[in-house]
Amino acid sequence: xxxxxxxxxxxxxxxxxxxxxxxxxxxxxxxxxxxxxxxxxxxxxxxxxxxxxxxxxxxxxxxxxxxxxxxxxxxxxxxxxxxxxxxxxxxxxxxxxxxxxxxxxxxxxxxxxxxxxxxxxxxxxxxxxxxxxxxxxxxxxxxxxxxxxxxxxxxxxxxxxxxxxxxxxxxxxxxxxxxxxxxxxxxxxxxxxxxxxxxxxxxxxxxxxxxxxxxxxxxxxxxxxxxxxxxxxxxxxxxxxxxxxxxxxxxxxxxxxxxxxxxxxxxxxxxxxxxxxxxxxxxxxxxxxxxxxxxxxxxxxxxxxxxxxxxxxxxxxxxxxxxxxxxxxxxxxxxxxxxxxxxxxxxxxxxxxxxxxxxxxxxxxxxxxxxxxxxxxxxxxxxxxxxxxxxxxxxxxxxxxxxxxxxxxxxxxxxxxxxxxxxxxxxxxxxxxxxxxxxxxxxxxxxxxxxxxxxxxxxxxxxxxxxxxxxxxxxxx
Numbered sequence: 001x002x003x004x005x006x007x008x009x010x011x012x013x014x015x016x017x018x019x020x021x022x023x024x025x026x027x028x029x030x031x032x033x034x035x036x037x038x039x040x041x042x043x044x045x046x047x048x049x050x051x052x053x054x055x056x057x058x059x060x061x062x063x064x065x066x067x068x069x070x071x072x073x074x075x076x077x078x079x080x081x082x083x084x085x086x087x088x089x090x091x092x093x094x095x096x097x098x099x100x101x102x103x104x105x106x107x108x109x110x111x112x113x114x115x116x117x118x119x120x121x122x123x124x125x126x127x128x129x130x131x132x133x134x135x136x137x138x139x140x141x142x143x144x145x146x147x148x149x150x151x152x153x154x155x156x157x158x159x160x161x162x163x164x165x166x167x168x169x170x171x172x173x174x175x176x177x178x179x180x181x182x183x184x185x186x187x188x189x190x191x192x193x194x195x196x197x198x199x200x201x202x203x204x205x206x207x208x209x210x211x212x213x214x215x216x217x218x219x220x221x222x223x224x225x226x227x228x229x230x231x232x233x234x235x236x237x238x239x240x241x242x243x244x245x246x247x248x249x250x251x252x253x254x255x256x257x258x259x260x261x262x263x264x265x266x267x268x269x270x271x272x273x274x275x276x277x278x279x280x281x282x283x284x285x286x287x288x289x290x291x292x293x294x295x296x297x298x299x300x301x302x303x304x305x306x307x308x309x310x311x312x313x314x315x316x317x318x319x320x321x322x323x324x325x326x327x328x329x330x331x332x333x334x335x336x337x338x339x340x341x342x343x344x345x346x347x348x349x350x351x352x353x354x355x356x357x358x359x360x361x362x363x364x365x366x367x368x369x370x371x372x373x374x375x376x377x378x379x380x381x382x383x384x385x386x387x388x389x390x391x392x393x394x395x396x397x398x399x400x401x402x403x404x405x406x407x408x409x410x411x412x413x414x415x416x417x418x419x420x421x422x423x424x425x426x427x428x429x430x431x432x433x434x435x436x437x438x439x440x441x442x443x444x445x446x447x448x449x450x451x452x453x454x455x456x457x458x459x460x461x462x463x464x465x466x467x468x469x470x471x472x473x474x475x476x477x
Contacts, residue, residue: 289466
């Protein structure tokens with residue numbers, strides 16, 4: 001036990017992973033465990049890419065707008081924070097998605113489970129896939145199980161369904177979700193369920209249909225695909241911050257370096273943080289809830305072998321542009337949640353969400369709200385545009401794609417540099433190497449969207465796991 005009778009833990013990074021870790025530690029402290037948690041964030045606000053804004057009565061998510069309902073961590077955290085009553089689902093009765101194809105919007109075929117077709121007629125009639133590849137999909141039903149190593153999503157999908165499926169469906173879906181390229185992302189790290197299905201069944205179509213039959217046997221209530229919080233995802237940030245000791249939340253306190261102090265009375269080393277606001281000394285454990293490259297920077301002088309695989313994890317940048325219109329624009333838009341843009345089509349837009357259709361309560365009835373996404377691993381340069389240039393580009397591409405000539409009521413531009421981890425081929429090996437090397441550093445724990453998923457629930461799980469491991473380490477100490 002340290003001299004003052006309490007263990008001091010530093011959580012570095014105030015995004016949702018760091019907030020989840022700090023909250024887990026605060027709960028343990030409230031339950032009587034002898035510790036104090038300190039949260040350090042380089043920015044002047046908490047939340048990381050979670051940032052909720054307001055404009056003309058519209059609620060705008062500058063970063064992610066929702067979490068997948070089937071992953072429980074976000075809802076469970078909302079329930080613990082007293083926010084369960086604020087969880088709302090997407091209006092799935094309007095859930096149609098379009099793909100820009102040869103300059104026109106084509107409906108994403110019904111029955112598509114991300115990239116696996118499960119209904120025959122929609123696939124036979126879609127213009128997104130040529131006739132020869134539609135015939136090939138019938139042959140896919142007879143594929144035999146096989147075990148292959150890691151490969152790109154593009155290679156995996158092309159083996160099963162053909163190149164058009166990659167270019168017109170898989171790649172724009174991945175660009176919209178991950179900001180990445182199907183040619184680079186790992187099937188085993190990004191879509192492990194499908195890799196397992198191939199190994200077990202051979203045919204993805206057979207495997208998905210079998211899984212759906214099993215799901216029908218399990219009684220369940222209606223479940224929206226996406227869920228969010230009524231007043232924005234920043235409710236998570238505010239609710240967790242209210243449960244932390246204010247004097248131990250340090251915003252605007254970026255960490256420039258970590259010093260390892262000699263072993264104290266409990267026989268384990270301590271840590272001092274070199275912060276922009278001065279030295280913060282005497283920590284018994286650290287949780288680095290940072291982008292992988294930031295953790296690599298802080299760990300490079302201490303252990304180059306640990307820093308190297310962290311630094312090898314690539315990140316993409318993104319820009320979101322929210323455009324508000326008068327409600328008459330709603331009548332000009334196709335019914336649905338929005339559209340995706342394949343790379344070969346030409347526009348720099350990756351995707352556009354019709355927020356008033358996806359989450360109607362976020363937009364007044366007399367307004368329409370579109371959220372546009374740009375950047376990703378193929379177009380980092382777009383973040384160098386100023387707000388006026390970005391707005392002009394987005395409005396022109398909306399005019400070309402949707403025929404919108406209406407003058408917007410407002411435009412808001414948000415930039416997120418190097419914010420999205422890219423699970424490139426070999427990612428699981430890099431993560432395994434990181435965790436293997438981390439065993440040489442008791443008292444240091446890592447979390448973030450580079451580890452085991454980029455969604456909000458994934459990041460919450462990563463932060464909670466790091467905090468639980470930290471508590472176990474302190475208990476053993």
